[in-house]
Amino acid sequence: MWQRKKILRTAGIAFLVLLAGAGAFTLYLDHRVRTEFEGRRFALPARIYARPLELHAGLRLALPDLEDELRELGYKALIEKPDPTREAEGGWYVRSGERLDVGLRAFVFWDGPQPARQLRLAFDGGSVSALTDTEGREVALARVEPLPIGGIYPAGNEDRVLVRLAEVPPHLVKALIATEDRTYFTHAGFSLRSMGRAALSVGSSRMQGGSTITQQLVKNFFLTPERTLRRKLTELVMAVLLEAHYGKEEILETYLNEIYLGQDRDRAIHGVGLAAQYYFGKEVQHLTIAESALLVALVKGPAVYDPHRHPARALERRNLVLRETREQNAITMDQYAAARAAELGVSRKPGFGTSPYPAFLSVVHRQLRRDYDEADLRSEGLRIFTTLDPRAQAAAERALTRRLAQFDKDKRFGAPGLEGAVVITDPQSGEIQALVGGRDPRYRGYNRAVDATRPVGSLLKPAIYLTALADPARYTLVTPVDDGPFVWKSRGAPDWEPENYDKKFHGMVPLRTALANSYNAASARLGTDLGVEKVLATAKKLGVEREVKPFASTLLGAVELSPLEVAQMYQTIASGGFRSPLRAIREVTTQEGKPLQRYALAVEQAFPPEPMYLLTAALQGVVREGTGQGLKAFLPPELGVAGKTGTTDEQRDAWFAGFTGDRLGVVWVGYDDNRAARLSGSAAALPVWGDMMAALAPEPLALEKPERIETVWIDPQSGLRGVSCPGALELPFVQGSAPRDMAPCASPVDGAVEAVGQTIEKAKNWFERLFSR
Amino acid sequence: MRFSAALLLVLAACATAPEAPPGGPAPPTPDAAPPPVSRSENVAVAGLMESARADVAAGKLSTAAASIERALRIEPRNPRLWQELARVRLQQGQHVQAEEVAKRSSSFAGSDNALRAENWRLIAQAREALGDADGARAARESAEKLSLR
Numbered sequence: 001m002w003q004r005k006k007i008l009r010t011a012g013i014a015f016l017v018l019l020a021g022a023g024a025f026t027l028y029l030d031h032r033v034r035t036e037f038e039g040r041r042f043a044l045p046a047r048i049y050a051r052p053l054e055l056h057a058g059l060r061l062a063l064p065d066l067e068d069e070l071r072e073l074g075y076k077a078l079i080e081k082p083d084p085t086r087e088a089e090g091g092w093y094v095r096s097g098e099r100l101d102v103g104l105r106a107f108v109f110w111d112g113p114q115p116a117r118q119l120r121l122a123f124d125g126g127s128v129s130a131l132t133d134t135e136g137r138e139v140a141l142a143r144v145e146p147l148p149i150g151g152i153y154p155a156g157n158e159d160r161v162l163v164r165l166a167e168v169p170p171h172l173v174k175a176l177i178a179t180e181d182r183t184y185f186t187h188a189g190f191s192l193r194s195m196g197r198a199a200l201s202v203g204s205s206r207m208q209g210g211s212t213i214t215q216q217l218v219k220n221f222f223l224t225p226e227r228t229l230r231r232k233l234t235e236l237v238m239a240v241l242l243e244a245h246y247g248k249e250e251i252l253e254t255y256l257n258e259i260y261l262g263q264d265r266d267r268a269i270h271g272v273g274l275a276a277q278y279y280f281g282k283e284v285q286h287l288t289i290a291e292s293a294l295l296v297a298l299v300k301g302p303a304v305y306d307p308h309r310h311p312a313r314a315l316e317r318r319n320l321v322l323r324e325t326r327e328q329n330a331i332t333m334d335q336y337a338a339a340r341a342a343e344l345g346v347s348r349k350p351g352f353g354t355s356p357y358p359a360f361l362s363v364v365h366r367q368l369r370r371d372y373d374e375a376d377l378r379s380e381g382l383r384i385f386t387t388l389d390p391r392a393q394a395a396a397e398r399a400l401t402r403r404l405a406q407f408d409k410d411k412r413f414g415a416p417g418l419e420g421a422v423v424i425t426d427p428q429s430g431e432i433q434a435l436v437g438g439r440d441p442r443y444r445g446y447n448r449a450v451d452a453t454r455p456v457g458s459l460l461k462p463a464i465y466l467t468a469l470a471d472p473a474r475y476t477l478v479t480p481v482d483d484g485p486f487v488w489k490s491r492g493a494p495d496w497e498p499e500n501y502d503k504k505f506h507g508m509v510p511l512r513t514a515l516a517n518s519y520n521a522a523s524a525r526l527g528t529d530l531g532v533e534k535v536l537a538t539a540k541k542l543g544v545e546r547e548v549k550p551f552a553s554t555l556l557g558a559v560e561l562s563p564l565e566v567a568q569m570y571q572t573i574a575s576g577g578f579r580s581p582l583r584a585i586r587e588v589t590t591q592e593g594k595p596l597q598r599y600a601l602a603v604e605q606a607f608p609p610e611p612m613y614l615l616t617a618a619l620q621g622v623v624r625e626g627t628g629q630g631l632k633a634f635l636p637p638e639l640g641v642a643g644k645t646g647t648t649d650e651q652r653d654a655w656f657a658g659f660t661g662d663r664l665g666v667v668w669v670g671y672d673d674n675r676a677a678r679l680s681g682s683a684a685a686l687p688v689w690g691d692m693m694a695a696l697a698p699e700p701l702a703l704e705k706p707e708r709i710e711t712v713w714i715d716p717q718s719g720l721r722g723v724s725c726p727g728a729l730e731l732p733f734v735q736g737s738a739p740r741d742m743a744p745c746a747s748p749v750d751g752a753v754e755a756v757g758q759t760i761e762k763a764k765n766w767f768e769r770l771f772s773r
Numbered sequence: 774m775r776f777s778a779a780l781l782l783v784l785a786a787c788a789t790a791p792e793a794p795p796g797g798p799a800p801p802t803p804d805a806a807p808p809p810v811s812r813s814e815n816v817a818v819a820g821l822m823e824s825a826r827a828d829v830a831a832g833k834l835s836t837a838a839a840s841i842e843r844a845l846r847i848e849p850r851n852p853r854l855w856q857e858l859a860r861v862r863l864q865q866g867q868h869v870q871a872e873e874v875a876k877r878s879s880s881f882a883g884s885d886n887a888l889r890a891e892n893w894r895l896i897a898q899a900r901e902a903l904g905d906a907d908g909a910r911a912a913r914e915s916a917e918k919l920s921l922r
Contacts, residue, residue: 054847056816056847057817058817111839138816140816140819140820141817141820141821428845428849429842429846576880578873578876578877595835598838600842601845601858602873603873603877605873605877704881707884
């Protein structure tokens with residue numbers, strides 16, 4: 001008797017303790033549910049956009065290029081204007097001959113929203129001849145929405161586009177309820193019926209999950225994916241608590257934003273908002289019944305029912321969802337029949353994971369990290385407007401990939417193949433328009449445009465010649481320089497005897513010829529005459545910020561730079577001596593569009609205009625008659641391209657850097673493991689440069705002649721004055737620095753001709769001044 | 774260029790007005806002098822500059838600068854746009870940039886001395902604001918010299 005009483009009492013105490021424990025545990029869970037659910041804000045990645053295309057009359061843009069850009073943005077090419085709803089939404093275009101009607105979508109730019117609008121463009125050859133609205137009124141300027149080019153993602157590369165429940169079409173919600181949780185709007189967080197059904201359905205073909213929508217949300221939100229009874233109980237308790245604290249709508253909305261619906265390479269597609277964009281290229285509110293059913297089908301297993309990889313399975317599952325929806329009377333019989341008959345309709349465009357342009361994105365990310373917290377970048381949904389020009393990027397990628405494949409085939413050096421990197425910038429503003437980090441532009445890894453520092457070879461020579469030309473009393477473009485054998489002795493170091501590429505020495509040559517043909521002996525002699533330190537100071541002013549060893553061999557490029565650093569150096573030359581830091585970002589706004597920061601255009605005059613003008617003329621000579629002559633096969637000589645080839649010892653590195661009126665490009669080609677590529681700059685890098693620039697129809701390089709520069713006709717043989725000499729060249733000189741003497745071949749009236757020419761030039765200037773008032 | 778030199782040779786030898794060869798380019802005459810690089814023909818640029826001026830008037834200097842930069846992407850060699858940008862930088866208190874941007878403007882100004890003189894005046898103001906009285910004076914003198922030319 002006693003014994004039984006004691007047992008009962010102990011059991012009672014144990015029960016109370018257990019109850020208290022369960023109570024405490026429930027309280028703890030309650031606390032967690034409330035704090036975490038309320039404090040929970042979805043981490044939203046920073047969204048990154050290319051530059052917006054600015055449409056205006058006079059814009060140099062071919063119609064097919066505009067079509068490409070619109071297609072890239074997911075615009076639909078139509079035969080005629082769509083129905084009024086679609087028409088007003090935008091996202092379509094109609095081409096008829098040389099005319100294009102386009103419905104631009106609404107977009108929130110960094111400086112404010114721009115509503116959807118319709119435009120009509122007329123084209124004439126390679127440019128826009130007129131831009132009007134549909135009534136024919138002139139439109140001065142219109143921006144096309146910028147191409148999204150990736151994001152900076154939270155842990156697990158979770159990506160989502162937040163939506164409000166009101167934006168989600170009712171048929172999507174109905175399909176979800178019908179398939180996943182029929183009693184959602186009436187249960188208290190769990191459903192005994194469906195749990196029972198789930199238990200019974202084990203092994204049957206129509207296996208049921210048994211978890212309510214609330215439980216699924218709890219599972220995703222708070223718990224690890226292990227499958228134990230304890231966890232199942234915790235999930236149940238938390239689901240009930242969640243329902244006790246929050247409304248059905250609120251929980252459903254969170255679920256719709258949380259749910260995992262697919263995988264785009266390394267990017268996880270979460271929520272119906274992003275899934276609508278990813279699978280169908282549209283906003284969630286525009287999803288059809290069939291499309292909505294497919295998203296609901298994916299809830300069960302985005303990998304198993306992946307519509308890209310397993311279309312048959314996906315279709316079957318979608319139709320099952322439709323049937324369940326119909327059984328619940330959530331859609332009519334007609335709607336059901338129509339939706340069942342519809343194709344899957346997923347967009348064919350393959351996803352690119354976190355970005356199609358990982359190399360450019362890494363530069364953007366690095367620039368952002370200077371000003372923003374990594375955590376903010378990954379969670380605050382910032383909008384980043386960059387400088388990327390998708391057309392330039394495509395041209396650079398294509399040129400590099402194709403040429404490298406061809407070189408590999410010609411050389412048969414085996415794997416791993418040749419590599420390369422490309423940078424394109426806008427010479428006036430320093431904006432980076434394209435960046436390719438390797439032969440596979442989609443590869444998210446080693447970014448050679450930024451992280452590969454390689455010897456630059458002759459690319460550094462312009463620093464020598466610029467140093468010389470800055471002293472017009474001593475050096476002009478025709479000053480004879482000595483390309484005889486050269487030995488440089490310095491204590492504690494072996495003698496340095498640079499050889500020329502053709503293994504020959506050329507004696508006395510005009511300065512511009514030494515640069516055009518990239519003579520090493522002449523350049524080394526000139527550089528050491530000027531002083532290595534002085535030349536390196538010039539390089540630094542050009543934008544080479546890396547610490548460079550003041551050895552004589554540095555003059556011939558025994559200095560390692562990345563393609564991006566080379567671009568910075570040539571930028572200063574291309575903009576006439578004004579240095580602009582290379583930029584990849586224009587603006588940053590909050591998720592709502594509030595401007596946070598602008599990365600403004602900045603310039604700094606690093607060199608006076610005269611020596612820069614002379615140097616650029618000499619670099620045009622490189623392309624016209626020197627090591628860059630090969631460009632003739634790609635671009636018309638009238639473009640006046642300025643450039644420089646670079647080749648390093650044993651041809652390990654091939655470079656070409658050059659610019660036109662509107663683009664600057666740097667190309668590097670070589671092996672990652674530093675093998676001799678046996679390809680010179682002009683054989684390997686120049687064709688890549690030529691291919692990509694030819695695809696971009698560049699503007700000619702028209703130099704602004706500084707006031708103190710005059711041009712003089714020079715006899716190329718003697719380097720003296722002589723208009724009438726055979727092959728006479730008109731060359732620029734700083735006033736007073738041109739040779740005074742007449743060449744032997746000059747005719748006696750040459751002097752008079754020059755005098756008249758100068759008078760006319762002066763009169764022209766006088767009239768120009770008169771009219772510019 | 775080569776062609777006009779040959780033409781000059783004829784001119785010097787005969788000292789009579791040569792006839793333009795049929796189909797060839799006419800020799801430059803004062804009337805046909807290139808129009809001064811003044812206001813842009815481009816309506817897009819004109820529109821952007823108009824909104825930039827409105828933004829300046831409203832004190833929205835950063836937005837104004839952004840509009841001018843947009844205009845510069847369309848016409849990167851228009852010295853007037855660079856000059857407007859220099860003016861905005863000055864108002865933004867970015868005096869070093871104001872001077873550099875004004876110099877950039879002058880580098881595209883060709884023989885437009887009035888424009889270059891105005892750039893020197895902007896530079897003078899920037900230098901004054903930076904406390905560089907000598908530099909400001911030198912800039913003003915450069916402006917005067919150009920105005921007299």
